[in-house]
Amino acid sequence: xxxxxxxxxxxxxxxxxxxxxxxxxxxxxxxxxxxxxxxxxxxxxxxxxxxxxxxxxxxxxxxxxxxxxxxxxxxxxxxxxxxxxxxxxxxxxxxxxxxxxxxxxxxxxxxxxxxxxxxxxxxxxxxxxxxxxxxxxxxxxxxxxxxxxxxxxxxxxxxxxxxxxxxxxxxxxxxxxxxxxxxxxxxxxxxxxxxxxxxxxxxxxxxxxxxxxxxxxxxxxxxxxxxxxxxxxxxxxxxxxxxxxxxxxxxxxxxxxxxxxxxxxxxxxxxxxxxxxxxxxxxxxxxxxxxxxxxxxxxxxxxxxxxxxxxxxxxxxxxxxxxxxxxxxxxxxxxxxxxxxxxxxxxxxxxxxxxxxxxxxxxxxxxxxxxxxxxxxxxxxxxxxxxxxxxxxxxxxxxxxxxxxxxxxxxxxxxxxxxxxx
RNA sequence: GCGGGCGUCGCCAAGCGGUUAAGGCAGCGGCUUGUGGUGCCGCCAUCCGGGGGUUCGAAUCCCCUCGCUCGCCCCA
Numbered sequence: 001x002x003x004x005x006x007x008x009x010x011x012x013x014x015x016x017x018x019x020x021x022x023x024x025x026x027x028x029x030x031x032x033x034x035x036x037x038x039x040x041x042x043x044x045x046x047x048x049x050x051x052x053x054x055x056x057x058x059x060x061x062x063x064x065x066x067x068x069x070x071x072x073x074x075x076x077x078x079x080x081x082x083x084x085x086x087x088x089x090x091x092x093x094x095x096x097x098x099x100x101x102x103x104x105x106x107x108x109x110x111x112x113x114x115x116x117x118x119x120x121x122x123x124x125x126x127x128x129x130x131x132x133x134x135x136x137x138x139x140x141x142x143x144x145x146x147x148x149x150x151x152x153x154x155x156x157x158x159x160x161x162x163x164x165x166x167x168x169x170x171x172x173x174x175x176x177x178x179x180x181x182x183x184x185x186x187x188x189x190x191x192x193x194x195x196x197x198x199x200x201x202x203x204x205x206x207x208x209x210x211x212x213x214x215x216x217x218x219x220x221x222x223x224x225x226x227x228x229x230x231x232x233x234x235x236x237x238x239x240x241x242x243x244x245x246x247x248x249x250x251x252x253x254x255x256x257x258x259x260x261x262x263x264x265x266x267x268x269x270x271x272x273x274x275x276x277x278x279x280x281x282x283x284x285x286x287x288x289x290x291x292x293x294x295x296x297x298x299x300x301x302x303x304x305x306x307x308x309x310x311x312x313x314x315x316x317x318x319x320x321x322x323x324x325x326x327x328x329x330x331x332x333x334x335x336x337x338x339x340x341x342x343x344x345x346x347x348x349x350x351x352x353x354x355x356x357x358x359x360x361x362x363x364x365x366x367x368x369x370x371x372x373x374x375x376x377x378x379x380x381x382x383x384x385x386x387x388x389x390x391x392x393x394x395x396x397x398x399x400x401x402x403x404x405x406x407x408x409x410x411x412x413x414x415x416x417x418x419x420x421x422x
Numbered sequence: 423g424c425g426g427g428c429g430u431c432g433c434c435a436a437g438c439g440g441u442u443a444a445g446g447c448a449g450c451g452g453c454u455u456g457u458g459g460u461g462c463c464g465c466c467a468u469c470c471g472g473g474g475g476u477u478c479g480a481a482u483c484c485c486c487u488c489g490c491u492c493g494c495c496c497c498a
Contacts, residue, residue: 008489059495064423082498114496126498193495204496257497267497279498306498331456334483364451366458381456395458403457 009114009122020311025107025155028127031150037103038119040228042170043293048076054085054293058200058259065112068417082259083128084286085293091246101133102214106305118312119277125307129283132290135299137237143247143301147269147281148247152307156313157235159280160266161247165235166203167227169263169288175226176202182221189216191193203256224253230358231264246296257282261289267299273310282306325351325415327374327395329365335385342378342390342408349412351419373411374414 004010011023032039033290053064067079080086083106094104107127114120131143142379144161151159166172183190183198190198191210198205206217227235231245236308243248249267256268268286274280275325283303291299305361326346343355352373356365362379369377393403406414 005489065496110498112497115494116490118492120497124498128498163492197431259497276493277497282498304498309498329457361455362452362457363454364458368458370458379457391457393457398459400457 005148007122009116011121011123012145017315020314021098021307023309023311024314025127027154028105028107030148031146031153031280032105032129035103035146037105040087040090040104041105041108042080042083042090044060044080044104044111045077046080046086046089047346048078049288050085050089050293051078051081053263054088054289059259060316061112061259065114067111067113081112082087082110083108083126083304084130084261084289087130087302088132088290088293088295088300091127092173096310097133097239097290097296097298100414101131104130104132109345110417117277118275119306120310122307126304127307128302128304130300130302132300133176133298134301135287137234137265138241140238140301141166141241142248142265143283143303144242145245145247147283147303147305150308151280153267154310156280156310157232157272160270160272161249162252162270163239163242163249164223164266165227165231165238165253166223166256166263166266166284167231169420170265171227171231172203175223175282177223178221178226179203179205186216188366189213196204207254214420222253233262257284261292263287266305271309273313277309278314278324279306303342324354325419326353326378327354327372328371328378328380329369330356330380331359331365332382335380335382338385338388338390339378339380340379342411345408346412346415349416351412351415378411 007382010234013317017038025276029039048066051066052385055319061081066081067196069077073079087104088108091097091104092101103129108125111123113122116122129146131139141356148159156404167175168239178394179202180198183194186199187195189212190205191208191213194205194208194210194213201225205213206223208214208217226230234394239249252268255266255268262284264287266287267282268279269281270280271280272279281303283301284301285301287299290296290300326343328339328343330336343353346353354374356368358365358368362381374395377393377395379393381391384390384405388407389405391403392411392414393400403412
């Protein structure tokens with residue numbers, strides 16, 4: 001390549017697309033505000049150990065997808081591949097948990113060194129929710145409902161909520177043993193990927209895509225039956241509450257989240273319109289993580305939502321356009337200064353203004369005024385500059401009958417008065 | 423990391439071994455020396471992602487490379 005390019009998997013967000021992103025971000029912000037959830041911002045870079053311990057050494061994310069390097073002090077640093085570990089670290093580090101339960105959200109870029117694909121980038125963006133210090137089943141449902149309602153509010157259609165329970169960490173450990181034993185007995189019947197995972201991440205074998213492996217798995221010990229009575233009751237309570245809220249879901253016993261820290265409720269919100277990367281939002285309960293990272297035993301639930309995937313679903317719909325109130329056209333040096341002063345005056349009054357700086361023919365400037373989408377055009381030529389006046393015309397009018405000539409202050413007042421009216 | 427498809431102007435796109443490399447949109451200039459949305463005229467790729475090779479001759483064939491894309495893996 002002759003010219004410089006962005007790194008693979010790292011995308012620019014251009015002016016034409018940014019409106020949709022800002023729209024989503026604004027809605028999310030407002031949605032969290034109404035839900036009593038406050039934002040937290042953590043660094044993009046963390047000590048590698050945080051993710052190794054938090055997410056799990058055996059996971060793909062940690063094993064092969066992290067952007068890790070040594071800094072000048074020879075410390076191993078990693079660009080965050082997800083948000084939860086950082087939020088939990090911050091909560092522990094600053095003693096937030098001793099101030100009571102925390103309802104937090106975050107947003108921003110995450111980094112995973114993977115092969116880019118539709119809805120998958122190396123730098124991608126997530127919005128996430130973390131409820132720290134909440135143990136009851138209704139908190140699981142509240143978290144899910146917040147995600148579900150946000151998506152609905154944004155007008156995303158055709159979503160499905162998939163649900164599973166991984167049980168308590170004891171349930172999971174017990175089941176893991178059963179499963180490993182069972183898998184080992186049939187090791188030679190498994191596909192290569194699954195064989196490799198028997199000890200590193202056996203639960204993931206359940207979700208193997210290989211048809212022969214899937215057929216074999218039909219008779220494997222089930223996770224559901226390994227759940228303790230308490231865990232089963234808890235899962236039932238989650239389902240009841242979802243039903244009470246009218247949020248539809250499908251049980252997916254093979255839904256095993258990739259990161260080690262999940263327990264009990266695990267869920268994904270998926271769309272069939274996204275191709276292979278169908279998950280828009282995924283999350284679950286992670287009761288053991290806070291303690292594992294050195295904090296007080298704290299039950300927690302959270303989720304992360306993929307911005308790129310969400311925007312992909314939304315981009316078929318309409319996108320909001322930032323409207324300009326006024327476009328200022330001028331000719332001549334004195335007029336240019338007057339135009340600049342007028343633009344500034346209007347901006348100070350809260351109007352959105354663009355000034356044509358080209359100095360080209362009026363016909364040309366008006367053509368641009370029209371295309372800018374501005375509601376009004378202001379004209380300052382030699383004549384107006386001399387008189388200290390400004391020509392004002394309605395760009396929506398088809399003739400010049402309504403054109404006026406007035407002073408800058410009157411113009412601002414006129415536009416403010418006209419604002420809000422069609 | 424592994425497979426498949428693709429890569430011509432800012433965007434869309436013709437071209438398929440010998441063309442001055444169509445066309446449309448956008449942009450710029452003009453018709454209209456101070457007034458827009460329509461119309462008309464003109465300008466806008468010595469070059470076809472990059473590098474090698476085959477050939478008298480390549481955007482068109484081959485190799486390598488980069489990038490995009492789809493799937494696998496995994497996840498948001």
